[in-house]
Amino acid sequence: MPGDGIGPEVVAQARRIAEALVPDVQIEEGLVGGASFDAHGTPLTDETLDRARKASAVLLGAVGGPRWTATARDKRPEAGLLALRKGLDVFANLRPAFCFPALVDASSLKKDRVEGLDLMIVRELTGGVYFGQPRGIDEEGGLRRGYDTAIYTHPEVERVARIAFDIARGRNGRVTSVEKSNVMESGLFWRQEVTLAHAELGAGVELAHMYADACAMELVRAPKQFDVILADNLFGDILSDAAAMLTGSIGMLPSASLGAPGTPGLYEPVHGSAPDIAGQGIANPCAAILSLEMALRWSLGKEKAADTLLAAVGKALDRGARTRDLGGDLSTRAMADAVLNAL
Ligand SMILES: NC(=O)C1=CN([C@@H]2O[C@H](COP(=O)(O)OP(=O)(O)OC[C@H]3O[C@@H](n4cnc5c(N)ncnc54)[C@H](O)[C@@H]3O)[C@@H](O)[C@H]2O)C=CC1
Numbered sequence: 320m321p322g323d324g325i326g327p328e329v330v331a332q333a334r335r336i337a338e339a340l341v342p343d344v345q346i347e348e349g350l351v352g353g354a355s356f357d358a359h360g361t362p363l364t365d366e367t368l369d370r371a372r373k374a375s376a377v378l379l380g381a382v383g384g385p386r387w388t389a390t391a392r393d394k395r396p397e398a399g400l401l402a403l404r405k406g407l408d409v410f411a412n413l414r415p416a417f418c419f420p421a422l423v424d425a426s427s428l429k430k431d432r433v434e435g436l437d438l439m440i441v442r443e444l445t446g447g448v449y450f451g452q453p454r455g456i457d458e459e460g461g462l463r464r465g466y467d468t469a470i471y472t473h474p475e476v477e478r479v480a481r482i483a484f485d486i487a488r489g490r491n492g493r494v495t496s497v498e499k500s501n502v503m504e505s506g507l508f509w510r511q512e513v514t515l516a517h518a519e520l521g522a523g524v525e526l527a528h529m530y531a532d533a534c535a536m537e538l539v540r541a542p543k544q545f546d547v548i549l550a551d552n553l554f555g556d557i558l559s560d561a562a563a564m565l566t567g568s569i570g571m572l573p574s575a576s577l578g579a580p581g582t583p584g585l586y587e588p589v590h591g592s593a594p595d596i597a598g599q600g601i602a603n604p605c606a607a608i609l610s611l612e613m614a615l616r617w618s619l620g621k622e623k624a625a626d627t628l629l630a631a632v633g634k635a636l637d638r639g640a641r642t643r644d645l646g647g648d649l650s651t652r653a654m655a656d657a658v659l660n661a662l
């Protein structure tokens with residue numbers, strides 16, 4: 320589901336790589352976001368959602384753009400993406416941030432802070448303030464106001480905490496749960512629930528808690544202290560964009576969104592539709608290519624192909640392949656060619 324802006328540009332390159340690497344995987348395309356709104360008057364049709372549910376994995380580019388900012392909220396491209404995430408019930412969004420050795424100098428931080436960096440943000444994706452009701456912009460007692468509701472339930476926190484603990488067990492065994500329990504009831508609830516879940520499901524995992532604002536600071540000060548960061552929908556969104564700059568560019572960051580076992584995962588770059596560079600053929604396709612890599616690993620049972628692809632991206636970077644965001648001048652297609660050559 321290529322979506323809007325640079326979405327189709329980067330997904331086209333991931334598709335070329337999929338066709339070369341795993342030719343047995345059948346690929347079909349669907350519209351989402353502004354592209355779907357323009358064609359069907361809605362950012363996600365029931366038919367497309369049904370097809371996504373029947374797939375083994377969904378690879379999405381990005382949605383949104385200035386053309387649709389005046390569109391009604393529930394018809395905007397971003398609403399289509401939220402509906403897709405909710406419709407697939409992909410509640411755990413895995414956002415790894417690791418620094419390829421060749422990109423240590425492209426990071427916003429000094430070399431010693433990011434060399435060997437490998438952290439995983441586990442972001443709750445289908446609840447919290449992005450979905451809570453009531454929400455709106457209206458008027459009460461002559462006062463115009465805008466409001467959202469940050470709300471989490473016991474099962475919502477428990478299921479994503481379980482995933483964070485499982486993932487930590489396969490890594491360095493440490494989870495840092497972030498919230499703002501000092502000022503938010505939903506944050507205090509999050510901390511209590513994660514603590515309870517840890518007692519029940521967190522054997523072998525060390526759990527720490529941190530306020531989200533402090534975590535933002537620590538991500539920049541000393542990012543290698545983290546193994547797995549567990550966050551709600553809003554804080555996970557913000558912290559993962561911050562983590563992007565540790566790795567060199569937001570154009571490098573993939574994500575996997577997982578639901579119950581046996582259901583399709585949703586794979587998408589962390590970045591958006593980048594209207595400022597859309598149509599120029601200069602977007603970095605690596606986040607989309609690495610999202611394909613995560614799909615191979617987490618949904619398609621092709622771990623070996625995933626390892627090969629990850630190594631090929633590293634090799635292309637080692638050989639100096641760089642798009643503009645990484646300080647080079649390769650086009651989107653030429654960057655994908657470099658990965659294909661390395662493959
Ligand atoms: N998952 C999604 O579909 C997301 C969609 N959006 C939507 O995207 C639109 C633009 O949002 P922004 O805040 O500008 O975020 P953005 O991530 O699209 O762009 C932020 C900056 O990063 C650059 N950038 C992003 N991806 C890049 C890539 N692959 N290669 C090189 N440079 C890249 C852009 O050129 C821009 O300067 C909005 O409509 C927003 O709602 C934003 C974030 C996620």
Ligand SMILES: CC(C)CC(=O)C(=O)O
Pocket residue numbers: 397400401556589
């Ligand atoms: C719905 C998206 C536009 C929110 C976002 O920025 C993200 O999921 O990364």
Ligand SMILES: [Mg+2]
Pocket residue numbers: 556557560589
């Ligand atoms: Mg975001």
